[in-house]
Structure formats: C-alpha cells, structure tokens
Amino acid sequence: MNKPKPYSDMPLRNRDIKVIVNAGLARRHAAEQRFRWYGLTAISLGLIFVVLMFGSIIAKGLPAFWQTYIQVPIAFDAATLDPQGTRDPQALASADYNALVRSGLRQLFPNIEGRLELRALYGLTSTDAAYELQRQVQQNPDLIGSNQAIWLLAAAPVDTFIKGNIDRALDEAERPIKNNQIEWLDQLQGAGKIEKQFNTVLFGNGDSREPEQAGIRGALMGSFFTLLVTFLLSFPIGVATAVYLEEFAPKNRWTDIIEVNINNLAAVPSIVFGLLGLAVFINFFGLPRSAPLVGGLVLSLMTLPVIIIAGRAALTSVPPSIREAALGMGASKLQMVGHHVLPLAMPGMLTGSIIGMARALGESAPLLMIGMVAFIVDVPKNFLDPATVLPVQIYLWSDLPERAFVERTSAAIMVLLAFMILMNGLAIILRKRFERRW
Amino acid sequence: MSTTAIETESVLGQPLRSAAEPRQKSTIEVTDYNNRQTVGKITVDNPKMLCREVDVYYGQKQAIKNVSLDIGANEVIAFIGPSGCGKSTFLRCLNRMNDTIPSARVTGQIKLDNDDIYAKEIDVVQLRARVGMVFQKPNPFPKSIYENVAYGPRIHGMVNTKAELDDLVRESLERAGLIKEVEKRMLEPGTSLSGGQQQRLCIARAIAVNPEVILMDEPCSALDPIATAKIEELIDELRENYTIVIVTHSMQQAARVSQRTAYFHLGDLIEIGDTDQIFTNPRHKLTEDYITGRFG
Numbered sequence: 001m002n003k004p005k006p007y008s009d010m011p012l013r014n015r016d017i018k019v020i021v022n023a024g025l026a027r028r029h030a031a032e033q034r035f036r037w038y039g040l041t042a043i044s045l046g047l048i049f050v051v052l053m054f055g056s057i058i059a060k061g062l063p064a065f066w067q068t069y070i071q072v073p074i075a076f077d078a079a080t081l082d083p084q085g086t087r088d089p090q091a092l093a094s095a096d097y098n099a100l101v102r103s104g105l106r107q108l109f110p111n112i113e114g115r116l117e118l119r120a121l122y123g124l125t126s127t128d129a130a131y132e133l134q135r136q137v138q139q140n141p142d143l144i145g146s147n148q149a150i151w152l153l154a155a156a157p158v159d160t161f162i163k164g165n166i167d168r169a170l171d172e173a174e175r176p177i178k179n180n181q182i183e184w185l186d187q188l189q190g191a192g193k194i195e196k197q198f199n200t201v202l203f204g205n206g207d208s209r210e211p212e213q214a215g216i217r218g219a220l221m222g223s224f225f226t227l228l229v230t231f232l233l234s235f236p237i238g239v240a241t242a243v244y245l246e247e248f249a250p251k252n253r254w255t256d257i258i259e260v261n262i263n264n265l266a267a268v269p270s271i272v273f274g275l276l277g278l279a280v281f282i283n284f285f286g287l288p289r290s291a292p293l294v295g296g297l298v299l300s301l302m303t304l305p306v307i308i309i310a311g312r313a314a315l316t317s318v319p320p321s322i323r324e325a326a327l328g329m330g331a332s333k334l335q336m337v338g339h340h341v342l343p344l345a346m347p348g349m350l351t352g353s354i355i356g357m358a359r360a361l362g363e364s365a366p367l368l369m370i371g372m373v374a375f376i377v378d379v380p381k382n383f384l385d386p387a388t389v390l391p392v393q394i395y396l397w398s399d400l401p402e403r404a405f406v407e408r409t410s411a412a413i414m415v416l417l418a419f420m421i422l423m424n425g426l427a428i429i430l431r432k433r434f435e436r437r438w
Numbered sequence: 439m440s441t442t443a444i445e446t447e448s449v450l451g452q453p454l455r456s457a458a459e460p461r462q463k464s465t466i467e468v469t470d471y472n473n474r475q476t477v478g479k480i481t482v483d484n485p486k487m488l489c490r491e492v493d494v495y496y497g498q499k500q501a502i503k504n505v506s507l508d509i510g511a512n513e514v515i516a517f518i519g520p521s522g523c524g525k526s527t528f529l530r531c532l533n534r535m536n537d538t539i540p541s542a543r544v545t546g547q548i549k550l551d552n553d554d555i556y557a558k559e560i561d562v563v564q565l566r567a568r569v570g571m572v573f574q575k576p577n578p579f580p581k582s583i584y585e586n587v588a589y590g591p592r593i594h595g596m597v598n599t600k601a602e603l604d605d606l607v608r609e610s611l612e613r614a615g616l617i618k619e620v621e622k623r624m625l626e627p628g629t630s631l632s633g634g635q636q637q638r639l640c641i642a643r644a645i646a647v648n649p650e651v652i653l654m655d656e657p658c659s660a661l662d663p664i665a666t667a668k669i670e671e672l673i674d675e676l677r678e679n680y681t682i683v684i685v686t687h688s689m690q691q692a693a694r695v696s697q698r699t700a701y702f703h704l705g706d707l708i709e710i711g712d713t714d715q716i717f718t719n720p721r722h723k724l725t726e727d728y729i730t731g732r733f734g
Contacts, residue, residue: 321577322577322579322580324538325579325640327566328644329566329590329643329644329647330563330593330594330647331589331593332563344580
C-alpha cells in the first residue's frame with residue numbers, strides 16, 4: 001500500500017480533478033500556441049504576396065501617369081495653313097500640320113541633313129503632335145501667323161528612354177532609339193526643352209496602336225455603360241426574386257429545385273455565360289456585337305445568382321419578431337415586407353449587390369465571347385456603340401511588346417483596382433450607415 | 439442510499455404522497471390523471487369569442503386537442519399551464535397568427551362576435567385589426583416611438599389628417615400609461631426605451647387601432663417585477679374597453695389580473711373556471727398539482 005498506485009488505476013471517484021486538468025494543461029496550451037502560429041504564418045504569407053503584387057504593379061504602372069513632352073518652336077505659317085486667308089474651318093482642318101512640326105524640329109537642330117537623319121529627328125515627336133497643333137489652331141485661329149513654343153507629345157521610345165527604361169550601353173541595333181537621337185535628346189534635356197507632364201492622354205483617349213496615344217477612356221466608358229446595364233437589370237430582378245422566394249413562394253419541391261439551381265448558377269464558370277450571351281442575345285435576338293448592352297445582359301446573368309443569394313441571406317437575418325409585430329398589427333404580407341422587412345434587409349442586399357457588381361467589373365472572359373475584345377479606338381457614347389471594358393483592355397495591352405504598353409497595362413490595373421476598392425468601400429460604408437439595430 | 443432514487447422517480451411519475459397533503463376541504467372531483475375531459479363551465483353569459491372543438495396540428499403532431507371555451511366581453515382570461523402545453527398555440531389561433539406557419543392546420547370553429555374567423559370571407563387583415571396582439575419579447579419596430587404607434591392607424595387608413603393622427607398617437611400612449619415618459623422623445627427610436635417601456639409601447643401600438651380583443655403572449659416574461667407591476671395595472675385598466683386574453687407562466691400574475699383562468703396540459707384544456715375558484719378550489723387533480731407547484 002505504500003507504493004503509490006498509477007493514477008489511471010485509481011477508481012474514478014478518487015481522482016483529483018486538479019491533478020487531471022494540470023496533467024493535460026501543458027498539452028492544451030501548446031496546441032493553442034501552435035494554432036496561433038499557423039494563423040500568423042498564413043496571414044503573413046498572404047500579406048507578403050499582396051504587398052509583392054501591389055508593389056510590382058505600382059512600381060511598373062506609376063511612371064505611366066507621366067508623359068514626356070518636347071518643347072518645339074512652331075511658326076504657325078499663314079502660307080501653309082491658310083493660303084487663301086479665309087479662316088475656313090474646313091481648310092484649317094485639312095492643312096499640313098506635319099510640315100509645321102517638322103520645320104519646328106529642324107529649327108531646333110539646324111545642322112541636321114540627310115534623309116535618314118531627318119527621319120530620325122522627326123521620329124522624336126509622336127504622330128499626335130500634328131493633331132495637337134490642328135486642335136490648337138481650330139480652337140484659336142488667331143495663332144496663325146505667330147510663333148509659339150509648344151509642348152509636343154514625345155514618341156513612345158523617347159518617353160521610355162527619358163524614363164530611364166532603355167539602357168544606353170545596349171548595342172544600337174537592339175535599342176528602339178538610336179545613337180543620334182540620344183545625342184539630340186541629351187541636348188534638349190540640357191536646354192530644358194524636355195518635360196514630364198501628367199498623362200492626360202491616358203485618361204482622355206481611347207485605345208491606339210501608338211502607346212503614347214493609347215488611353216483607357218474608351219474602356220472606362222465601356223465599363224461604365226456595361227455596369228450600368230448590369231445594375232439596372234440585376235438589382236431590381238435580384239431583389240424581387242429574393243423577396244418572392246423568401247417571403248411569398250410556397251416551400252415545396254419546385255422552390256427547392258429553383259433554389260438549388262440558383263446556387264449552382266452562382267458557381268457556373270463565367271465564360272459559359274458569355275457563350276450563352278453569344279448564342280441568345282447576338283445570334284438569336286440579333287443584338288450588335290461588342291455592345292455594352294449585350295455585355296451588361298451577360299454580366300446580369302452572371303451577377304443575378306450572387307444578388308439573389310445575398311438578398312435571401314439578408315432577408316432571413318431580419319428577426320421574425322418584426323414580421324410578427326407587423327402581421328399582428330394587421331399588415332398584409334406585402335406591407336410587412338415593404339414597410340419593415342425590406343428596409344431592414346436593404347443594407348445586406350446592397351452590400352451583396354455591390355460585391356456582385358465589383359465582380360462584374362473585373363470580369364473579362366464572358367465579354368471575350370461577345371466581341372468586346374475588339375480593338376476599338378473611339379470612345380463609346382451609348383449602349384450600342386462598340387466598346388471594350390477595363391479588364392479586357394488590360395488583357396489586350398498585356399499582349400503588346402512595347403515597353404510603354406507594359407507600364408500602361410499596370411496603370412490600367414491600378415485604375416481598375418482603385419474602382420474595385422472604391423466599390424467595396426462603398427459597400428462597407430452603406431452597411432455601416434444603414435445597419436439598424438432592433 | 440436507494441431511497442433518493444425512488445423519490446426522484448416518484449416526482450417524475452406520480453406526485454409524492456408526503457407533498458400532497460390533504461386539504462382541509464378537498465374539492466377535487468377528478469383524480470384520474472388520464473381523464474382529460476374539460477372540467478368547469480366553458481360558457482359565459484356575454485361571450486366575445488366562442489371556440490368550439492378546436493384542433494391544431496403542426497404537421498403530424500397534434501398541438502391542441504378538441505378545446506372548447508368562451509371568452510367573455512370585457513373580461514381578462516388567463517391561459518396557464520406548463521411549457522409546451524399549447525396555450526400559446528391556442529392564443530395564436532384567435533387572430534390566425536398560426537397561418538404564418540406553413541405546417542400548421544386548424545380545425546373546429548372560432549367565432550368573434552358572430553363571425554367565424556376561419557371562414558373564407560374573413561380577411562386576416564381585418565381580423566388582426568380587430569384582435570390585436572402583444573408578444574412575449576417586446577418587439578417595437580426599429581422606427582421612432584411616434585411611428586410605432588402611428589403604424590396601425592396609417593396602414594388601415596383610420597385617420598385623415600396629421601392632427602388626427604397626432605391625437606390618436608397621444609391618446610394611445612396615454613392609455614398605455616407611457617405618455618409621461620415619452621412625451622419629449624417621440625422621435626427617438628422605439629428600441630431606445632427600456633424593456634418595460636418597450637412592452638407598453640407595443641401595447642400602445644396595439645390599442646392605437648382600437649381592437650376589440652387584445653391577445654397577450656406572456657407579456658411580462660422578459661420584464662423585471664416593477665415593469666411587470668405596471669403592465670398588470672395597465673391590463674386592469676384596459677379591461678374597461680377591451681377583452682383581454684393573456685398567456686402567463688406566473689400563476690400569481692394570473693391570479694392578480696384575470697377573472698377567469700383556463701388550465702392547459704399537453705394540448706388539452708383540463709380545467710376552466712373563475713380565477714378564484716381555480717386557485718383556491720381546483721376540481722381536477724392535474725390543476726391542483728400545477729398550481730401547488732408540484733410539476734410544471
């Protein structure tokens with residue numbers, strides 16, 4: 001009896017709870033500690049990747065918000081622009097502004113001769129320079145006859161070089177910018193005739209083959225029209241569906257099947273919706289290709305299940321006591337829903353919808369199917385104009401080899417992400433603002 | 439050592455002999471626990487509501503079995519009984535709140551004055567305007583105090599002008615004994631009031647549409663004794679104008695506020711009678727067991 005018995009041999013009643021708990025305590029604490037470390041590791045890994053991604057996008061895309069301009073002395077020669085002196089807009093529009101740009105450049109470097117050399121010189125400015133002069137003259141015909149120093153858009157290789165993305169040490173044949181051009185640019189820079197200005201082109205222009213003239217205006221407007229259609233269709237239909245299914249529909253096999261199918265639809269790959277849109281809206285109904293209207297219809301199909309599911313969740317979270325109170329007062333079912341349940345569920349529904357819309361904003365695959373992947377220079381003005389959207393624009397640019405497009409791709413991604421963050425922020429604000437306690 | 443076990447069992451099954459001390463003058467008529475025929479007079483001289491052979495099913499399960507009783511005009515009738523005995527279910531039949539539960543099915547006849555409330559031509563909207571309800575948990579709408587009371591008159595189109603509505607809201611709050619507390623804060627949310635005030639707000643909301651009957655489903659179970667006392671006082675005053683049916687777990691409350699009491703047990707109406715009689719001279723053994731606290 002002196003020898004202590006092993007603890008596990010003691011009858012249950014005689015065991016001391018303190019000893020039992022203490023024996024296991026170290027193990028429990030270790031498990032807790034371990035779990036905490038797993039969590040921390042997972043979160044830090046995630047954060048590192050997010051920082052890496054944002055860092056690389058911002059590092060690549062930030063320079064795209066500035067654009068190189070060259071100051072060129074332009075003589076608005078009346079003989080070239082308006083020989084008749086009529087100031088007729090038609091005549092002014094068709095005048096040879098390229099000649100003005102060229103003579104201006106020659107004026108900067110009077111010693112250059114020879115066809116090839118001159119061509120290299122003319123290559124410093126963008127082809128947009130002539131149009132810029134045309135715009136200025138049309139806006140202010142009084143310029144004709146005067147001499148002005150005008151900031152002209154530099155060509156993309158020049159811009160890339162000025163931003164330090166072309167290595168001088170590289171062999172001349174491997175550079176898009178030649179030795180003599182580098183020499184001239186150095187001179188211009190020494191004279192303060194090269195400047196980086198905020199890139200208004202990026203936000204003001206549609207797509208272009210020339211990187212320095214390419215902008216996201218067209219894609220932004222396309223995204224705007226597409227999302228507008230999506231919202232106008234999917235929000236009312238989604239809310240109405242959620243309300244009907246949750247509040248009015250009888251609970252039977254049919255509604256079960258509908259519910260399962262809606263949940264399945266939310267998981268259907270988005271490109272399938274694109275194929276559906278192609279088959280139904282374009283082939284069957286004959287709607288135009290590449291149009292924001294069709295894009296919006298397709299994205300509505302994709303967003304609807306998300307809105308319905310979020311809406312139903314929001315409706316179920318309204319406490320039954322509110323419904324009972326309303327019904328007990330003699331409110332009809334529609335009054336109960338309209339006066340009490342829906343207002344209380346609205347923040348949740350809005351949040352779900354905005355998150356669905358944010359997903360639609362970032363969607364590209366289904367839009368490829370309905371032709372919104374075309375190269376479109378004009379900024380769309382309505383729902384039927386051919387258009388593309390931001391993510392597709394990013395996809396298009398990411399395919400192009402020019403260095404200047406690489407940074408524009410990243411810049412477009414930054415703009416897209418900014419809109420996403422804006423929408424998600426709006427969702428959070430709405431939820432916080434309209435959330436009511438009961 | 440084994441006596442404790444036996445005692446425990448006897449509590450679950452039959453009441454303990456020692457606890458069931460014989461009364462000086464026992465009025466128990468039914469001693470058989472299996473005799474579930476209603477004891478007592480179910481009719482009154484001046485009925486407001488008539489319930490005959492009411493059965494309620496939830497799916498396959500029968501929650502109310504063949505209950506018949508009258509509810510007199512301007513009386514407070516209390517439904518008592520252990521949890522799950524069906525008293526709330528029966529209460530909710532009286533304004534067809536059970537309609538909101540898809541699996542619930544009600545048979546039998548319930549009349550309000552002379553209208554069968556389950557008849558096809560009766561609209562629940564009209565019925566619920568005539569038979570108001572106050573719930574167990576205070577459930578004011580997440581709107582202002584004013585809007586809470588104004589809601590009923592507004593949806594039923596009872597008033598034409600803003601001034602009329604203002605008067606009606608004031609009067610209802612006054613009758614619910616809440617006006618002094620909320621006079622200055624009519625536009626504050628109803629949920630900002632204390633529990634007892636919220637419940638009185640719910641009563642004000644119910645009487646704003648001037649119903650004929652008010653159903654109260656354990657209106658004080660979530661309240662402290664002081665708030666409870668105020669509500670009970672209020673019930674006593676409201677009796678002048680309304681018929682009140684109250685479900686309660688507190689037998690003291692039933693004794694204090696009601697004129698008649700009905701005792702439910704497992705879906706059966708076991709005994710009904712004047713409150714005094716039920717609490718002093720119960721006629722069914724089950725009733726006696728319950729009110730003396732032997733089970734429930």
